[in-house]
Amino acid sequence: MKILVSDDVAVEGVNLLRHNGYDVDIKVNLDEKALISCIGAYDGLITRSMTHVTEAVIEAAGKLKVIGRAGVGVDSIDIKTATQRGIIVVNAPTANTVAATEHTCAMIMAITRHIPQAHNSLMAGEWQRERFTGIQLKDKTIGIIGVGRIGSRIAKRMQAMEMRTIGYDPYIPAERGQQLGVELVDLDTLLASADYITLHTPLTKETRGMIGAAEIAKMKRGVRVINVSRGAVLDIQALAAALQSGQVAGAAIDVFPEEPLTQDINPFLHMDQVVLTPHLGASTVEAQIGVSVDVAKGVMAALQGEPVPTAVNMAPVPPNVYNVIRPYFDLLERMGIMGVYLADGPMREIQVEYTGALADTETRLLTTAALKGALNPILQDAVNFVNAADVAKTRQVTVKEIKSQASDTFLDAVSLRIRTEKGEHTLVGMLFNKKEPKIVQIDSCRVDFTPEGYLLLAPHRDEPNMIGQISTVLGQAGINITSMQVGRMNEDGTNIMAIAVAEDIPNDIMLKLRAIDGILDMKLIHCELH
Structure with a gap:
Protein backbone atom coordinates (compact mmCIF):
# COMPACT_ATOMS: atom_id res chain seq x y z
CA MET A 1 0.00 0.00 0.00
CA ASN A 96 2.44 15.59 23.95
CA THR A 97 1.23 14.71 27.46
CA VAL A 98 4.65 14.59 29.12
CA ALA A 99 5.83 17.64 27.18
CA ALA A 100 2.89 19.74 28.33
CA THR A 101 3.25 18.45 31.89
CA GLU A 102 6.93 19.27 32.09
CA HIS A 103 6.44 22.68 30.53
CA THR A 104 3.84 23.47 33.17
CA CYS A 105 6.26 22.45 35.91
CA ALA A 106 8.99 24.59 34.33
CA MET A 107 6.63 27.57 34.26
CA ILE A 108 5.76 27.05 37.92
CA MET A 109 9.44 27.06 38.87
CA ALA A 110 10.16 30.06 36.65
CA ILE A 111 7.63 32.32 38.39
CA THR A 112 8.52 30.95 41.81
CA ARG A 113 12.24 31.77 41.59
CA HIS A 114 12.13 34.59 38.96
CA ILE A 115 14.50 32.62 36.73
CA PRO A 116 13.99 34.43 33.37
CA GLN A 117 14.12 37.86 35.02
CA ALA A 118 17.31 37.04 36.93
CA HIS A 119 18.92 35.73 33.75
CA ASN A 120 18.03 38.87 31.83
CA SER A 121 19.41 41.02 34.65
CA LEU A 122 22.74 39.21 34.59
CA MET A 123 22.93 39.46 30.81
CA ALA A 124 22.44 43.21 31.19
CA GLY A 125 25.52 43.37 33.42
CA GLU A 126 23.63 43.68 36.71
CA TRP A 127 24.02 41.82 40.02
CA GLN A 128 20.83 42.27 42.06
CA ARG A 129 20.30 39.21 44.20
CA GLU A 130 17.83 40.87 46.58
CA ARG A 131 15.56 41.83 43.69
CA PHE A 132 14.90 38.19 42.80
CA THR A 133 14.14 36.62 46.16
CA GLY A 134 11.60 33.87 45.59
CA ILE A 135 9.48 31.56 47.67
CA GLN A 136 9.51 27.79 48.08
CA LEU A 137 6.89 25.32 46.92
CA LYS A 138 7.05 23.08 49.98
CA ASP A 139 3.85 23.28 52.05
CA LYS A 140 2.12 25.52 49.49
CA THR A 141 -1.22 24.53 47.96
CA ILE A 142 -1.60 24.08 44.22
CA GLY A 143 -5.10 24.08 42.76
CA ILE A 144 -5.47 22.07 39.55
CA ILE A 145 -8.48 22.96 37.42
CA GLY A 146 -9.02 19.88 35.26
CA VAL A 147 -7.60 16.71 36.81
CA GLY A 148 -7.32 14.72 33.61
CA ARG A 149 -4.50 13.43 31.44
CA ILE A 150 -2.14 16.34 32.12
CA GLY A 151 -3.58 17.67 35.37
CA SER A 152 -3.15 14.32 37.10
CA ARG A 153 0.52 14.25 36.12
CA ILE A 154 1.01 17.79 37.40
CA ALA A 155 -0.39 16.60 40.73
CA LYS A 156 2.11 13.73 40.91
CA ARG A 157 5.06 15.99 40.24
CA MET A 158 3.97 18.72 42.62
CA GLN A 159 3.39 16.17 45.35
CA ALA A 160 7.05 15.26 44.92
CA MET A 161 7.78 18.93 45.68
CA GLU A 162 5.83 18.45 48.94
CA MET A 163 2.92 20.60 47.83
CA ARG A 164 -0.66 20.03 48.89
CA THR A 165 -2.70 19.21 45.78
CA ILE A 166 -6.36 20.12 45.44
CA GLY A 167 -8.40 19.90 42.28
CA TYR A 168 -11.62 21.00 40.63
CA ASP A 169 -13.08 18.58 38.12
CA PRO A 170 -16.84 17.98 38.43
CA TYR A 171 -16.69 15.02 36.06
CA ILE A 172 -14.42 12.61 37.93
CA PRO A 173 -15.50 10.55 40.95
CA ALA A 174 -14.06 11.01 44.43
CA GLU A 175 -12.33 7.61 44.20
CA ARG A 176 -10.25 8.81 41.26
CA GLY A 177 -9.18 11.86 43.24
CA GLN A 178 -8.16 9.64 46.14
CA GLN A 179 -6.10 7.46 43.79
CA LEU A 180 -4.27 10.55 42.59
CA GLY A 181 -3.82 12.04 46.04
CA VAL A 182 -5.84 15.07 44.98
CA GLU A 183 -8.51 16.51 47.26
CA LEU A 184 -11.46 17.32 45.00
CA VAL A 185 -13.21 20.58 45.93
CA ASP A 186 -15.65 22.99 44.32
CA LEU A 187 -14.30 25.84 42.23
CA ASP A 188 -14.87 28.57 44.82
CA THR A 189 -13.02 26.57 47.47
CA LEU A 190 -10.10 26.02 45.11
CA LEU A 191 -9.93 29.70 44.18
CA ALA A 192 -9.93 30.77 47.83
CA SER A 193 -7.45 28.15 49.06
CA ALA A 194 -4.72 27.78 46.44
CA ASP A 195 -1.35 29.53 46.40
CA TYR A 196 -0.88 28.37 42.80
CA ILE A 197 -3.66 27.76 40.27
CA THR A 198 -2.94 25.86 37.06
CA LEU A 199 -5.46 25.33 34.26
CA HIS A 200 -5.80 22.06 32.35
CA THR A 201 -9.27 22.07 30.78
CA PRO A 202 -10.52 21.70 27.22
CA LEU A 203 -11.98 24.75 25.53
CA THR A 204 -15.75 24.29 25.56
CA LYS A 205 -18.75 26.55 25.89
CA GLU A 206 -18.62 26.03 29.66
CA THR A 207 -14.88 26.65 30.08
CA ARG A 208 -14.47 29.61 27.72
CA GLY A 209 -13.61 32.56 29.96
CA MET A 210 -14.15 30.46 33.08
CA ILE A 211 -11.41 32.40 34.90
CA GLY A 212 -12.23 36.09 34.66
CA ALA A 213 -12.32 39.15 36.90
CA ALA A 214 -14.99 37.70 39.22
CA GLU A 215 -13.07 34.45 39.73
CA ILE A 216 -9.74 36.24 40.21
CA ALA A 217 -11.34 38.40 42.91
CA LYS A 218 -12.15 35.20 44.84
CA MET A 219 -8.53 34.04 44.79
CA LYS A 220 -6.15 34.34 47.72
CA ARG A 221 -4.21 37.59 47.47
CA GLY A 222 -0.71 36.84 46.18
CA VAL A 223 -1.78 33.79 44.17
CA ARG A 224 0.22 32.66 41.13
CA VAL A 225 -1.64 31.60 37.95
CA ILE A 226 -0.40 29.22 35.24
CA ASN A 227 -2.09 28.41 31.91
CA VAL A 228 -0.65 25.82 29.52
CA SER A 229 -4.05 24.54 28.31
CA ARG A 230 -6.25 26.72 26.09
CA GLY A 231 -5.87 30.47 25.75
CA ALA A 232 -9.54 31.42 25.81
CA VAL A 233 -10.13 29.67 29.16
CA LEU A 234 -8.47 32.65 30.90
CA ASP A 235 -9.32 36.35 30.58
CA ILE A 236 -5.81 37.76 30.14
CA GLN A 237 -7.00 41.37 30.42
CA ALA A 238 -8.49 40.64 33.85
CA LEU A 239 -5.32 38.79 34.82
CA ALA A 240 -3.15 41.74 33.76
CA ALA A 241 -5.25 44.10 35.88
CA ALA A 242 -4.94 41.74 38.87
CA LEU A 243 -1.16 41.61 38.43
CA GLN A 244 -1.01 45.40 38.47
CA SER A 245 -3.12 45.59 41.63
CA GLY A 246 -1.14 42.89 43.43
CA GLN A 247 -4.09 40.51 43.74
CA VAL A 248 -2.05 38.09 41.63
CA ALA A 249 1.65 37.91 42.47
CA GLY A 250 2.83 36.12 39.35
CA ALA A 251 1.65 34.45 36.18
CA ALA A 252 3.05 32.03 33.62
CA ILE A 253 1.16 31.86 30.33
CA ASP A 254 1.90 29.67 27.30
CA VAL A 255 -1.39 29.97 25.37
CA PHE A 256 -3.42 32.99 24.37
CA PRO A 257 -6.90 33.79 23.04
CA GLU A 258 -5.29 35.20 19.89
CA GLU A 259 -2.08 33.75 18.51
CA PRO A 260 0.50 34.88 17.69
CA LEU A 261 0.57 37.28 20.65
CA THR A 262 1.80 40.55 19.15
CA GLN A 263 2.85 43.68 21.03
CA ASP A 264 -0.38 45.51 20.24
CA ILE A 265 -2.54 42.85 21.97
CA ASN A 266 -0.13 41.82 24.75
CA PRO A 267 -1.44 43.17 28.09
CA PHE A 268 1.63 41.94 29.99
CA LEU A 269 4.29 44.17 28.43
CA HIS A 270 6.86 45.47 30.92
CA MET A 271 5.51 43.28 33.75
CA ASP A 272 8.42 41.65 35.59
CA GLN A 273 6.21 39.19 37.48
CA VAL A 274 5.06 37.41 34.29
CA VAL A 275 6.67 34.62 32.27
CA LEU A 276 5.36 34.16 28.72
CA THR A 277 6.17 31.46 26.16
CA PRO A 278 4.88 31.16 22.56
CA HIS A 279 2.71 28.02 22.83
CA LEU A 280 5.60 25.66 23.58
CA GLY A 281 3.66 23.07 25.59
CA ALA A 282 4.16 20.31 23.00
CA SER A 283 7.43 21.57 21.58
CA THR A 284 9.93 18.91 22.51
CA VAL A 285 11.95 16.62 20.29
CA GLU A 286 10.38 13.62 22.02
CA PRO A 316 -16.94 1.04 9.76
CA VAL A 317 -19.80 -1.39 10.45
CA PRO A 318 -21.44 -4.07 8.24
CA PRO A 319 -23.82 -2.45 5.72
CA ASN A 320 -26.88 -4.44 6.88
CA VAL A 321 -26.39 -3.29 10.48
CA TYR A 322 -25.52 0.26 9.47
CA ASN A 323 -28.71 0.67 7.45
CA VAL A 324 -30.82 -0.15 10.52
CA ILE A 325 -28.97 1.93 13.10
CA ARG A 326 -27.86 4.88 10.96
CA PRO A 327 -30.91 7.11 11.59
CA TYR A 328 -30.41 6.82 15.36
CA PHE A 329 -26.82 8.04 15.69
CA ASP A 330 -27.62 11.73 16.11
CA LEU A 331 -30.49 10.96 18.49
CA LEU A 332 -28.30 8.84 20.80
CA GLU A 333 -25.44 11.33 20.81
CA ARG A 334 -27.77 14.25 21.56
CA MET A 335 -29.40 12.23 24.34
CA GLY A 336 -25.94 11.66 25.81
CA ILE A 337 -25.22 15.40 25.70
CA MET A 338 -28.52 16.17 27.40
CA GLY A 339 -27.95 13.47 29.99
CA VAL A 340 -24.60 14.83 31.13
CA TYR A 341 -26.05 18.33 31.40
CA LEU A 342 -28.85 16.98 33.57
CA ALA A 343 -26.48 14.94 35.75
CA ASP A 344 -25.98 16.31 39.26
CA GLY A 345 -22.43 15.02 39.68
CA PRO A 346 -19.84 12.59 38.30
CA MET A 347 -21.41 9.84 36.20
CA ARG A 348 -21.44 6.37 37.76
CA GLU A 349 -23.46 4.46 35.18
CA ILE A 350 -24.92 4.93 31.72
CA GLN A 351 -27.68 2.50 30.80
CA VAL A 352 -29.23 2.36 27.33
CA GLU A 353 -32.39 0.33 26.72
CA TYR A 354 -33.57 -0.52 23.21
CA THR A 355 -37.09 -1.67 22.39
CA GLY A 356 -38.85 -2.86 19.28
CA ALA A 357 -36.87 -3.34 16.07
CA LEU A 358 -33.66 -2.00 17.58
CA ALA A 359 -33.66 -4.87 20.08
CA ASP A 360 -33.13 -7.29 17.19
CA THR A 361 -29.93 -5.74 15.83
CA GLU A 362 -26.39 -4.96 16.94
CA THR A 363 -26.58 -1.73 18.95
CA ARG A 364 -23.14 -1.41 20.55
CA LEU A 365 -22.21 1.41 18.18
CA LEU A 366 -25.38 3.28 19.15
CA THR A 367 -24.48 2.90 22.81
CA THR A 368 -21.06 4.25 21.90
CA ALA A 369 -22.78 7.26 20.30
CA ALA A 370 -24.53 7.94 23.61
CA LEU A 371 -21.21 7.62 25.45
CA LYS A 372 -19.56 9.95 22.95
CA GLY A 373 -22.27 12.54 23.58
CA ALA A 374 -22.03 12.23 27.35
CA LEU A 375 -18.23 12.34 27.57
CA ASN A 376 -17.20 14.89 24.94
CA PRO A 377 -18.60 17.98 26.72
CA ILE A 378 -16.56 17.24 29.85
CA LEU A 379 -13.21 15.99 28.56
CA GLN A 380 -10.19 17.68 27.05
CA ASP A 381 -9.40 14.82 24.70
CA ALA A 382 -11.81 14.07 21.88
CA VAL A 383 -13.99 11.01 22.49
CA ASN A 384 -14.90 9.02 19.39
CA PHE A 385 -16.65 5.83 18.38
CA VAL A 386 -13.49 3.80 18.90
CA ASN A 387 -12.22 5.07 22.25
CA ALA A 388 -15.45 5.97 24.08
CA ALA A 389 -15.78 2.64 25.89
CA ASP A 390 -12.17 2.74 27.10
CA VAL A 391 -12.56 6.36 28.25
CA ALA A 392 -15.68 5.42 30.21
CA LYS A 393 -13.85 2.50 31.82
CA THR A 394 -10.93 4.71 32.78
CA ARG A 395 -13.31 7.15 34.43
CA GLN A 396 -15.03 4.25 36.24
CA VAL A 397 -18.33 4.73 34.41
CA THR A 398 -20.31 1.48 34.07
CA VAL A 399 -22.03 1.02 30.71
CA LYS A 400 -25.06 -1.26 30.34
CA GLU A 401 -27.27 -2.27 27.42
CA ILE A 402 -30.80 -3.64 27.85
CA LYS A 403 -33.01 -4.96 25.06
CA SER A 404 -36.72 -5.70 25.16
CA GLN A 405 -39.35 -6.31 22.52
CA ALA A 406 -41.80 -3.68 23.70
CA SER A 407 -42.14 -0.76 26.04
CA ASP A 408 -45.19 -0.10 28.17
CA THR A 409 -45.52 3.27 26.49
CA PHE A 410 -43.37 3.61 23.36
CA LEU A 411 -42.52 1.31 20.47
CA ASP A 412 -39.05 1.43 18.88
CA ALA A 413 -37.84 3.79 21.59
CA VAL A 414 -34.46 4.31 23.21
CA SER A 415 -34.13 5.05 26.92
CA LEU A 416 -30.97 6.59 28.37
CA ARG A 417 -30.47 6.51 32.13
CA ILE A 418 -27.53 8.31 33.74
CA ARG A 419 -26.81 7.55 37.39
CA THR A 420 -24.69 9.80 39.60
CA GLU A 421 -23.80 9.85 43.27
CA LYS A 422 -26.85 12.03 43.90
CA GLY A 423 -29.47 10.19 41.87
CA GLU A 424 -30.41 9.47 38.28
CA HIS A 425 -32.03 11.02 35.21
CA THR A 426 -33.80 9.28 32.35
CA LEU A 427 -34.40 10.40 28.77
CA VAL A 428 -36.59 8.60 26.24
CA GLY A 429 -36.07 9.29 22.54
CA MET A 430 -37.74 8.20 19.31
CA LEU A 431 -37.57 8.79 15.59
CA PHE A 432 -40.66 10.23 13.95
CA ASN A 433 -41.11 9.28 10.29
CA LYS A 434 -37.90 7.24 10.71
CA LYS A 435 -35.77 10.38 10.48
CA GLU A 436 -36.85 13.11 12.92
CA PRO A 437 -35.28 12.74 16.40
CA LYS A 438 -37.54 13.58 19.33
CA ILE A 439 -37.24 13.54 23.10
CA VAL A 440 -40.57 12.23 24.41
CA GLN A 441 -39.84 11.89 28.12
CA ILE A 442 -37.54 13.46 30.73
CA ASP A 443 -37.55 11.49 33.95
CA SER A 444 -41.28 10.99 34.58
CA CYS A 445 -42.37 13.96 32.50
CA ARG A 446 -43.88 13.54 29.01
CA VAL A 447 -42.49 16.05 26.49
CA ASP A 448 -42.16 16.37 22.73
CA PHE A 449 -39.25 18.37 21.34
CA THR A 450 -36.33 18.09 18.93
CA PRO A 451 -32.94 17.91 20.69
CA GLU A 452 -30.92 20.44 18.71
CA GLY A 453 -29.44 23.91 19.13
CA TYR A 454 -29.92 25.54 22.53
CA LEU A 455 -32.51 24.06 24.88
CA LEU A 456 -33.68 25.59 28.13
CA LEU A 457 -35.17 23.11 30.62
CA ALA A 458 -37.13 24.72 33.43
CA PRO A 459 -39.00 22.70 36.08
CA HIS A 460 -41.47 25.08 37.74
CA ARG A 461 -44.54 25.35 39.91
CA ASP A 462 -47.80 25.01 38.00
CA GLU A 463 -48.91 28.61 38.37
CA PRO A 464 -50.31 31.30 36.04
CA ASN A 465 -47.88 33.49 34.07
CA MET A 466 -44.82 31.22 34.35
CA ILE A 467 -44.53 31.04 30.56
CA GLY A 468 -45.15 34.77 30.31
CA GLN A 469 -42.41 35.69 32.76
CA ILE A 470 -39.81 33.54 31.01
CA SER A 471 -40.87 34.84 27.59
CA THR A 472 -40.64 38.41 28.81
CA VAL A 473 -37.08 38.01 30.11
CA LEU A 474 -35.94 36.34 26.89
CA GLY A 475 -37.78 38.84 24.72
CA GLN A 476 -36.27 41.84 26.50
CA ALA A 477 -32.84 40.30 25.95
CA GLY A 478 -33.55 39.91 22.23
CA ILE A 479 -33.43 36.10 22.37
CA ASN A 480 -35.88 34.42 20.01
CA ILE A 481 -37.89 31.41 21.18
CA THR A 482 -38.21 28.93 18.31
CA SER A 483 -40.41 26.41 20.13
CA MET A 484 -41.81 25.66 23.57
CA GLN A 485 -43.21 22.54 25.20
CA VAL A 486 -44.77 22.19 28.65
CA GLY A 487 -45.23 18.83 30.33
CA ARG A 488 -46.54 17.70 33.70
CA MET A 489 -44.17 16.18 36.23
CA ASN A 490 -44.98 13.40 38.69
CA GLU A 491 -44.98 15.68 41.70
CA ASP A 492 -48.35 17.41 42.07
CA GLY A 493 -48.32 21.07 41.14
CA THR A 494 -45.12 20.98 39.07
CA ASN A 495 -44.49 21.17 35.34
CA ILE A 496 -41.42 21.34 33.13
CA MET A 497 -40.83 23.67 30.19
CA ALA A 498 -38.57 22.74 27.28
CA ILE A 499 -37.78 25.93 25.40
CA ALA A 500 -35.73 26.00 22.19
CA VAL A 501 -33.95 29.30 21.59
CA ALA A 502 -32.10 30.56 18.55
CA GLU A 503 -28.88 31.49 20.34
CA ASP A 504 -26.84 31.15 23.49
CA ILE A 505 -28.21 32.78 26.65
CA PRO A 506 -25.70 35.00 28.53
CA ASN A 507 -25.07 34.32 32.21
CA ASP A 508 -26.74 37.53 33.38
CA ILE A 509 -29.96 36.54 31.57
CA MET A 510 -29.77 33.03 33.07
CA LEU A 511 -29.55 34.62 36.51
CA LYS A 512 -32.71 36.63 35.81
CA LEU A 513 -34.52 33.49 34.66
CA ARG A 514 -33.48 31.53 37.74
CA ALA A 515 -34.65 34.38 39.95
CA ILE A 516 -38.25 34.12 38.72
CA ASP A 517 -40.51 33.10 41.60
CA GLY A 518 -41.73 29.56 41.00
CA ILE A 519 -38.73 28.37 38.96
CA LEU A 520 -37.39 25.21 40.59
CA ASP A 521 -34.34 24.74 38.36
CA MET A 522 -32.97 26.09 35.10
CA LYS A 523 -30.51 24.35 32.77
CA LEU A 524 -29.30 25.51 29.36
CA ILE A 525 -28.21 22.62 27.13
CA HIS A 526 -26.24 23.04 23.92
CA CYS A 527 -26.97 19.99 21.80
CA GLU A 528 -24.06 20.53 19.43
CA LEU A 529 -22.57 17.31 18.06
CA HIS A 530 -18.81 16.86 18.44
Missing part, protein backbone atom coordinates in the same frame (compact mmCIF):
# COMPACT_ATOMS: atom_id res chain seq x y z
CA LYS A 2 1.11 3.56 -0.71
CA ILE A 3 1.16 6.39 1.84
CA LEU A 4 1.69 10.07 1.11
CA VAL A 5 3.34 12.27 3.76
CA SER A 6 2.45 15.85 2.84
CA ASP A 7 4.08 17.76 5.73
CA ASP A 8 7.32 17.64 7.67
CA VAL A 9 7.05 14.88 10.28
CA ALA A 10 9.76 13.23 12.34
CA VAL A 11 11.61 10.59 10.34
CA GLU A 12 10.95 7.92 13.00
CA GLY A 13 7.31 7.60 11.92
CA VAL A 14 8.23 7.39 8.24
CA ASN A 15 10.85 4.72 8.97
CA LEU A 16 8.30 2.70 10.94
CA LEU A 17 5.95 2.68 7.95
CA ARG A 18 8.68 1.65 5.55
CA HIS A 19 9.97 -1.03 7.92
CA ASN A 20 6.48 -2.57 7.86
CA GLY A 21 6.40 -2.75 4.08
CA TYR A 22 4.55 0.43 3.16
CA ASP A 23 5.60 2.50 0.15
CA VAL A 24 5.97 6.06 1.49
CA ASP A 25 6.30 9.19 -0.63
CA ILE A 26 7.15 12.54 0.97
CA LYS A 27 5.80 15.55 -0.92
CA VAL A 28 5.57 18.72 1.15
CA ASN A 29 4.19 22.19 0.40
CA LEU A 30 1.45 20.87 -1.90
CA ASP A 31 -1.39 23.28 -2.61
CA GLU A 32 -4.94 21.95 -3.08
CA LYS A 33 -4.57 21.58 -6.84
CA ALA A 34 -1.31 19.64 -6.57
CA LEU A 35 -2.71 17.42 -3.82
CA ILE A 36 -5.82 16.66 -5.88
CA SER A 37 -3.67 15.69 -8.86
CA CYS A 38 -1.71 13.04 -6.96
CA ILE A 39 -3.90 11.83 -4.06
CA GLY A 40 -5.69 9.21 -6.18
CA ALA A 41 -2.66 6.94 -6.08
CA TYR A 42 -2.52 6.63 -2.27
CA ASP A 43 -4.16 4.41 0.35
CA GLY A 44 -3.11 6.62 3.25
CA LEU A 45 -2.28 10.29 3.87
CA ILE A 46 -0.31 11.76 6.78
CA THR A 47 -0.46 15.50 7.36
CA ARG A 48 0.23 18.24 9.87
CA SER A 49 -1.40 21.66 10.05
CA MET A 50 -0.01 22.98 6.75
CA THR A 51 -2.00 20.56 4.56
CA HIS A 52 -5.71 21.23 4.13
CA VAL A 53 -7.60 18.05 3.29
CA THR A 54 -10.69 19.58 1.74
CA GLU A 55 -13.83 18.01 0.33
CA ALA A 56 -12.36 18.33 -3.16
CA VAL A 57 -9.19 16.49 -2.10
CA ILE A 58 -11.20 13.68 -0.51
CA GLU A 59 -13.46 13.37 -3.55
CA ALA A 60 -10.35 12.93 -5.70
CA ALA A 61 -8.94 10.24 -3.40
CA GLY A 62 -10.40 7.11 -4.94
CA LYS A 63 -8.21 4.66 -2.96
CA LEU A 64 -7.80 6.58 0.30
CA LYS A 65 -8.69 4.59 3.41
CA VAL A 66 -7.14 6.65 6.21
CA ILE A 67 -5.98 10.20 6.94
CA GLY A 68 -3.50 10.61 9.77
CA ARG A 69 -2.84 13.91 11.55
CA ALA A 70 0.58 14.02 13.23
CA GLY A 71 -0.73 16.01 16.19
CA VAL A 72 -3.97 16.68 18.03
CA GLY A 73 -5.97 19.23 16.03
CA VAL A 74 -7.89 18.05 12.97
CA ASP A 75 -9.42 21.37 11.92
CA SER A 76 -7.61 21.19 8.59
CA ILE A 77 -9.36 17.94 7.64
CA ASP A 78 -12.94 17.74 6.34
CA ILE A 79 -13.95 14.97 8.75
CA LYS A 80 -17.59 14.96 7.67
CA THR A 81 -16.75 14.21 4.06
CA ALA A 82 -14.10 11.68 5.08
CA THR A 83 -16.65 9.85 7.25
CA GLN A 84 -19.22 9.84 4.47
CA ARG A 85 -16.62 8.27 2.18
CA GLY A 86 -15.70 5.66 4.80
CA ILE A 87 -12.23 7.14 5.36
CA ILE A 88 -10.91 6.82 8.91
CA VAL A 89 -9.31 9.94 10.38
CA VAL A 90 -6.75 9.36 13.12
CA ASN A 91 -4.63 11.73 15.20
CA ALA A 92 -1.99 11.55 17.95
CA PRO A 93 -3.68 12.98 21.07
CA THR A 94 -1.42 11.70 23.84
CA ALA A 95 2.14 12.04 22.59
CA ALA A 287 6.83 14.90 21.53
CA GLN A 288 7.38 15.50 17.82
CA ILE A 289 8.83 12.01 17.46
CA GLY A 290 5.93 10.68 19.52
CA VAL A 291 3.20 12.18 17.31
CA SER A 292 5.00 10.90 14.21
CA VAL A 293 5.25 7.35 15.55
CA ASP A 294 1.74 7.37 17.04
CA VAL A 295 0.09 8.51 13.83
CA ALA A 296 2.08 5.94 11.84
CA LYS A 297 0.79 3.19 14.12
CA GLY A 298 -2.77 4.46 13.75
CA VAL A 299 -2.51 4.59 9.96
CA MET A 300 -1.13 1.05 9.83
CA ALA A 301 -3.89 -0.27 12.09
CA ALA A 302 -6.54 1.36 9.90
CA LEU A 303 -5.03 -0.05 6.71
CA GLN A 304 -4.92 -3.50 8.31
CA GLY A 305 -8.60 -3.29 9.31
CA GLU A 306 -7.83 -3.29 13.04
CA PRO A 307 -9.51 -1.13 15.72
CA VAL A 308 -7.90 2.30 15.89
CA PRO A 309 -8.02 3.83 19.41
CA THR A 310 -7.04 7.26 18.03
CA ALA A 311 -9.73 7.43 15.34
CA VAL A 312 -11.69 10.68 15.54
CA ASN A 313 -14.57 9.53 13.36
CA MET A 314 -16.77 6.47 13.18
CA ALA A 315 -15.32 3.02 12.62
